[in-house]
Amino acid sequence: MTRPGLAAGVTRPGLAACQVSASYGTQRVLDAVDLHIAPGETVGLHGPSGSGKSTMARLLALLHRPDGGHVSIDGTPVTGIRHQVPVAVRTRVAILFQSPRAATDPRLTLADLIAEPMRAIGTPPEQVRARTAELADTVGLTADLLTRRPHAVSDGQLQRACLARSLVHRPGYLLCDEATAMLDASTQAHVAAVVGEFQRRHDAGVLVISHDAALLARWADRVVELP
Amino acid sequence: MTSIDLDHDGPLLAVAGLTVRFRLPDAVVHAVTDLHLSVRPGELVAVVGESGCGKSVLAHALLGLLPRNATVTGSALLRTGAGIRRPPPLDLLACAPRQLARQVRGRAVGLVPQSPATALTPVRTGRRLLVETLRAHGHTRADAPTAADRLAADVGLNPADLDRYPHELSGGMAQRLATALALAPDPPLLLADEPTTGLDRPLVDHTLDLLRRRCDAGAAVLLITHDLVAAQRVADTVAVMYASRIVEHAPTEALFSAPEHPYSAALLDALPQRAFRPVPGHPPMLTDLPAGCAFAARCDRATEACRVQPAFAAGRAACHHPLEHSQVHAEVPA
Ligand SMILES: Nc1ncnc2c1ncn2[C@@H]1O[C@H](COP(=O)(O)OP(=O)(O)O)[C@@H](O)[C@H]1O
Ligand code: SF4
Ligand SMILES: [Mg+2]
Numbered sequence: 001m002t003r004p005g006l007a008a009g010v011t012r013p014g015l016a017a018c019q020v021s022a023s024y025g026t027q028r029v030l031d032a033v034d035l036h037i038a039p040g041e042t043v044g045l046h047g048p049s050g051s052g053k054s055t056m057a058r059l060l061a062l063l064h065r066p067d068g069g070h071v072s073i074d075g076t077p078v079t080g081i082r083h084q085v086p087v088a089v090r091t092r093v094a095i096l097f098q099s100p101r102a103a104t105d106p107r108l109t110l111a112d113l114i115a116e117p118m119r120a121i122g123t124p125p126e127q128v129r130a131r132t133a134e135l136a137d138t139v140g141l142t143a144d145l146l147t148r149r150p151h152a153v154s155d156g157q158l159q160r161a162c163l164a165r166s167l168v169h170r171p172g173y174l175l176c177d178e179a180t181a182m183l184d185a186s187t188q189a190h191v192a193a194v195v196g197e198f199q200r201r202h203d204a205g206v207l208v209i210s211h212d213a214a215l216l217a218r219w220a221d222r223v224v225e226l227p
Numbered sequence: 228m229t230s231i232d233l234d235h236d237g238p239l240l241a242v243a244g245l246t247v248r249f250r251l252p253d254a255v256v257h258a259v260t261d262l263h264l265s266v267r268p269g270e271l272v273a274v275v276g277e278s279g280c281g282k283s284v285l286a287h288a289l290l291g292l293l294p295r296n297a298t299v300t301g302s303a304l305l306r307t308g309a310g311i312r313r314p315p316p317l318d319l320l321a322c323a324p325r326q327l328a329r330q331v332r333g334r335a336v337g338l339v340p341q342s343p344a345t346a347l348t349p350v351r352t353g354r355r356l357l358v359e360t361l362r363a364h365g366h367t368r369a370d371a372p373t374a375a376d377r378l379a380a381d382v383g384l385n386p387a388d389l390d391r392y393p394h395e396l397s398g399g400m401a402q403r404l405a406t407a408l409a410l411a412p413d414p415p416l417l418l419a420d421e422p423t424t425g426l427d428r429p430l431v432d433h434t435l436d437l438l439r440r441r442c443d444a445g446a447a448v449l450l451i452t453h454d455l456v457a458a459q460r461v462a463d464t465v466a467v468m469y470a471s472r473i474v475e476h477a478p479t480e481a482l483f484s485a486p487e488h489p490y491s492a493a494l495l496d497a498l499p500q501r502a503f504r505p506v507p508g509h510p511p512m513l514t515d516l517p518a519g520c521a522f523a524a525r526c527d528r529a530t531e532a533c534r535v536q537p538a539f540a541a542g543r544a545a546c547h548h549p550l551e552h553s554q555v556h557a558e559v560p561a
Contacts, residue, residue, distance in 0.1 A: 049399065049427040140509055154279035182424050184277045184453040185497035190505035211427040214456075218499035 012075050014038045015060055015093060015173040015205055019069035022055050029055050032069060035224060037173060037205040042196075044220030045209045051226040053209045057177045060207065061095040074172070087121055091169035098178035100158040104150050110161040111136070111146040117168045135164035139194050156187035163191060167198055174198070175207045180215070192219055237306070238265035239416055239447040240289075244301035245320070247281070247288050251296070254514040258284040260471040262301070266447040268415065271439060273450040273458035273479075276468035277494070277510055282451045285468075286420045289319050289449075290338055291327040305416065307335060334364070337414035339406050339422040353379075353396070353404045354389035357411060364412035378407045383433045399426045406434060410441065417441060420451045435461045455498060459483055467491045470511050470521035475544040485552040488544035490522045520547070 017035040021028065029052035037043045037060075045053050058064045060071055062082040070077045073092050082090050097103045104113055111132055118128045136146055139160040150158050159179065166174060174195060180188035199206055208219050216223050242264045249256035259281045266272045274282050287293050289303055304316040307330075322331065332338065351359075354375055361371040361378075376386045382403040393401055406422060419438060423431040431454075439461040442448045452458055458465050459479060466476040467488060475488035486492040493506040508525040517523065519534040526533070532547045539545045 048429070142509070144512065156278040182453070184275075184494075185455055185499075186277055186494055186506040189497040189499070189503050192503065193505060212499070213428075215499045218503050 014041075014074065015207075016072045017056060017060060017066075017069065018072060018077075020056075020059055020066040020071065021068035022052065022059060022064065022066055030059075030066075030226075033226070035060075035207075037207055039172065039205050040199065040203045041222075042199070042206040042208060042220045044216035044223035045207060045226065046211070046213065046216055046223050047226030049211075053226055054177050056226070057095060057175045057207065057209055060173070061093050061175055062090055063095070092172045093175065094166040094169070094171035094173070095175040095177065096159075096162055096166050096179040098181050100155060100162045101150060103162060104158065106150050109147055109149055110141060110153065110158070113150075113161050114146075114164045114168065117165060131168065132164075135167060136161075138167070138198075139164045140190060156183050159183060159187070159191065160194075163194060170202055171204065172202070173205045173207070175209070177209045178211070179208075181210065181212070188215070238267045239306050240303065240449070241265040241316075242289070242301070242303045245285070245288060245303060246300045247284050247293065248298045249294075249296050250298070251514070256513045257471045257516055258297075258513060259288065262473055264449075264466060264473065264476070266416070266449050268445050268447050269442060270464075271442045271448040271450060271462050273452060273462035273465045274468055274473075275452060275455055275458050275465055275494075277506075278453055279510065279513070280468045281471045281513070282453075282468055283420055286338070286418050286449075286451050289418060290332055290336060291319065291322060291324060305331070305335060333360070333409075333414070334412055335414055336416045336418055337409035337412065339409045339417065339419040350392070352390050352392055353384075353407075356404070357389065357407055360408055360411040374411075375407075378411060381410070381437060382407045383430060383437075399430055402426060403430070403434070406437070410437075415446060417446050417448045418451070419448065421453065422450070423452065423454060423457055431457060432460065455495065456500075467494065470516060471513055472521070472545065474522070474546070477543045481543075485550075486544075487542055487549040487551070488522075488546050489526050489528050489548075489550065491544070492550055493525070 015037045017033060019032045019034060020030055021032055022030040035056060045056065047053055059066050062071065062078060062085065065081050072078060073089060078085055078089060108116065114132045114135055115128045118131060141157065141160050141164065145153055145157055176195065180191050183191065195206060198204060208216060210216050242262060245259055245262040247259040249258055262285065264272065274285065276282055288299055293299065299320050301320060303319040305319055306316050308314050319331065357375040357378060358371045361374050362368065366374050375389065379386050379389050384400060384403045384407060388396065388400055396404060409417065417438065423434050426434060435457055438448050438450060450458065450462060462479045464476060465479050465482045466473045467490065469490045475482065475486065475491045482491060483495065486495055496502040496504050497506060506525060511521050511524065520537050523529040523533045528548045530548065537545045537547045542549050
């Protein structure tokens with residue numbers, strides 16, 4: 001697949017935070033931190049509450065601009081946040097949050113939730129339908145759930161829909177920010193299995209943020225500790 | 228099941244045959260079915276299970292907090308008072324809403340809710356909420372503020388954070404404030420519904436240990452959680468719920484080392500500390516449960532017999548073909 005806007009100047013594949021810093025008010029949460037996620041690799045990010053794990057994820061997902069340093073995607077430095085960069089660049093990175101309820105529009109059915117990012121870039125309706133069905137199947141959502149709205153499904157079911165949505169554009173990098181923290185053990189293992197399968201197929205890089213050392217030991221290839 | 232015997236060292240809470248149905252326009256949700264459970268003073272019972280299996284509905288039924296489309300049957304006897312002249316037990320399921328609001332919620336039963344941010348009054352600071360609650364439960368104007376600080380410290384909340392409004396608190400801080408509010412009246416029964424959601428591991432452990440200490444001081448605690456590791460840390464016994472029913476109830480140690488119900492075993496296998504393998508298939512829809520064992524479609528031990536609803540016959544699991552651990556060992560060739 002060609003990726004316009006990324007071909008030139010590719011040096012080292014991967015999603016990288018290069019000497020990034022970030023603050024809230026006067027409080028500095030990240031101070032010149034480096035992080036690199038190679039294609040196909042699963043990196044765990046661990047650290048106490050407030051150590052900047054979610055901030056790092058938001059920087060990598062281009063939701064925040066760092067105060068210092070930069071993010072680069074497959075060797076190309078990205079300047080600007082999500083809506084300012086070309087579609088082909090921003091769809092390279094997807095993010096999955098801890099609380100699916102806070103992250104979703106309560107008016108959308110689960111099917112619309114999955115389809116929305118495709119509609120947003122003008123994908124033809126029949127293609128949207130087919131891909132939605134395929135993704136629903138991948139994450140284990142049955143047809144009766146797809147017509148429901150968030151209030152009528154469990155957290156686990158909603159998180160599966162969010163996972164499907166995050167995979168819509170076949171991202172090169174998937175960031176899971178405590179994405180399974182509120183899920184039961186079975187749903188957690190299932191989400192991890194779906195992510196793992198997607199990763200194998202598409203050689204995607206994955207960042208897993210978690211407080212749970214046992215989960216990271218099992219899921220990640222290596223674990224980075226934030227102080 | 229054990230008979231309901233509310234004598235001196237009998238249970239503080241005895242739930243028998245609890246059944247909850249939700250009527251929807253075109254279907255009925257079987258949220259809780261024929262549930263039996265009792266909790267003694269000084270005992271911590273955990274209820275675990277996959278999301279949507281009915282755990283929160285159980286808690287809400289006990290507190291009379293179910294929505295209007297719910298129908299509840301069964302009984303939930305709560306022992307109130309002590310001594311020879313103590314009043315007869317209160318059936319929480321048969322209580323008038325006024326009585327529940329005045330005598331039960333907050334007073335006899337403390338609820339640590341699942342999403343505290345929505346349960347907290349937004350226009351008062353944590354300190355005012357806490358002091359008012361303490362005052363309403365017998366603390367004097369003079370000693371309530373000190374008691375508030377002590378409770379805040381107990382739940383791991385900085386006393387300075389008490390002067391903030393609920394919307395200024397992070398999810399974890401709001402959770403701790405809600406916990407402090409539930410503990411303030413020193414209720415004999417504590418109901419904790421997912422009390423550790425949104426907390427990081429050190430705080431999870433802190434909250435769990437706090438519940439355990441309350442329990443060791445004589446409270447009866449019902450801990451509802453999706454977190455198996457949390458249950459393992461503090462519970463005396465663990466009840467595993469699947470598709471609206473308790474399918475196994477066992478001492479914590481026994482459940483984790485030798486589960487008898489195939490679902491319990493499969494759920495434990497999903498832990499990252501174990502096989503990290505999801506339970507195969509998906510939970511059934513609670514609007515459309517089979518007549519027999521609801522786990523049959525996912526169970527590798529299922530037979531014809533499983534078309535009939537299994538009972539808790541002899542063992543601790545409601546299963547026609549429970550895993551027999553001693554037998555597993557006996558079968559190892561010599
Ligand atoms: N007001 C309601 N109307 C219809 N169904 C409901 C209602 N509240 C909960 N349910 C259903 O009851 C079942 C059990 O829910 P719940 O107790 O919240 O599960 P959990 O075990 O995750 O706490 C779920 O299938 C849920 O969708
Ligand atoms: S009753 Fe049958 S189907 Fe149900 S768990 Fe036991 S063996 Fe499996
Ligand atoms: Mg719940």
